[in-house]
Amino acid sequence: MRYPRLMALTAIALTATNLRTAITALAPLVPEIQDDLGVGASLFGVLGMIPTAMFAIAAFALPGLKSRFTTSQLLMMAMLITAVGQVLRVLGGPTSLVGGSVLALFAIGITNALLPLAVREYFPNRVGAMSTTYLTTSQVAQSLAPVVAVPLSVWATQMGLTGWRWSLGSWALLGLVAALTWLPLLTTPAPRTGVATPVPAMRIPVWKTPVGIGLGLMFGFTSFATYSLMTFLPQMVTDPALGAALLGWWSLLGIPLNIIGPWVASRMRNPYPVLVISSMVFLIGNAGLCFAPMAAPWLWTTLSGLGPLAFTMALTLINVRARTTAGATALSSFGQGLAYTIACTGPLLTGIIVDITGGFSMVFILFLVATACVLGGGFFATRQVHVEDQARD
Known part of the structure; x- marks a missing residue:
């Protein structure tokens, strides 16, 4: 083979x-x-x-x-x-x-x-x-x-x-x-x-569980912010070549997150404090990009790039918060469906705000709201519970 x-x-x-x-x-x-x-x-x-x-x-x-x-x-x-x-x-x-x-x-x-x-x-x-x-x-x-x-x-x-x-x-x-x-x-x-073939995913009513909704919010609003940055980060600085380099660096910083996030989510009994710290780092970096991008573009981009740990944590929690394959499949289907529905509005709202205001300062409000929702959803998604147990309650 x-x-x-x-x-x-x-x-x-x-x-x-x-x-x-x-x-x-x-x-x-x-x-x-x-x-x-x-x-x-x-x-x-x-x-x-x-x-x-x-x-x-x-x-x-x-x-x-x-x-x-x-x-x-x-x-x-x-x-x-x-x-x-x-x-x-x-x-x-x-x-x-x-x-x-x-x-x-x-x-x-x-x-x-x-x-x-x-x-x-x-x-x-x-x-x-x-x-x-x-x-x-x-x-x-x-x-x-x-x-x-x-x-x-x-x-x-x-x-x-x-x-x-x-x-x-x-x-x-x-x-x-x-x-x-x-x-x-x-x-x-x-x-x-x-x-064996798993039980069909939708037999588990994930949408009724705090962990399912929390995971969707945590995943969704992290994606809301990251896809907005993926679309508009090069325009947040005055030099197009610098903007392209910053986006490349920002994307490259996702590599260590692919290692750290799964470890934190699967090994730590209470990963929520790490989620809070990383979310604050993300917010500080995004604040710099919105209000003073040319003051320290590489610093802001580095903080922003190292911040969205919630994304890889959420992907791992899909398995950690389920006892069975059917539970993980149901949690993945609902969590990702809700998450991407939320996330698709981020770039659209960012574009509308930029067109109306002519800049990115007001976009920080979106990042602030997104961070609050990530922390709110993450509180329930990181608790030591399983979706099958909550679905039966």
Whole structure:
């Protein structure tokens, strides 16, 4: 089984590089796109809410799709659709930009939900190590995309092309390559785990439990803030090149969070104090970016990048706060559905505020509210309880 596992490792790693590049490659190109298409910040608020909206829709669509296709088939199709969507969004005007983004990000949403299943199917005895591998791969690609976006655009412009279109569209190649790596696995069965099929997730009324609602709020409002930053961070400073570098650094800081967050959530009896400290660090960094970004841009970005520990904690708490696979599945479905529904409003509200006020100072109110909701939800999500027990009460 070494050869199929090697193929699976390659396919999973290359697929993971597509999870966030479609988002972070866009932000540094916003000024150039605005000049070319004549659009304002509100459009980019819409574009910023598309990822989380599509992730929420994909979560609801996945069970039906999974009943018709295998994991490898779905991942190959998702990567092909991702590539097509990324090409479509650079071929026309604002409508094409939005439409192509919707298509690509819906496919990425399916991919986002499927990769953990692929890890479990092909590496049933190495779930932790393989999860860290693909999350780290995704984080590295996410951090590199904004750094190379502007240089790619400059190079394309020097070649007589429309810079932002070629820079943004070039990421379709990653999706195409990832799709091809799944081809050999279409006829290669995953290792049998011997685990019985879990009880359907929705039999557990997670929406009635404090831990389910708390987890959704904790996850959702962290994503609310981080996706707003992913969309607008380069515009918060006056130098576009600096903005792209800051977004790359901010994304890179997520790598240690992928290690620290799961450890805190799974090993500490009471992880709530750590959540409070990290949330305050996040808020201080975001305050600096909103009120005095050029005073210490690297300091503010570092504090902001090290702050959203709640994201990886929430992903881990999905398993920690459940006794059974069915409980974890139900908690994941409800928690992520609620979370991404909340998160999709962050970039939209940020864009509207920037258009109305002409700056980012008032955006701090959004970060303040989000932090309060993260701490409120986290209080219930980090308690030593299990969703199955609360669902029976």
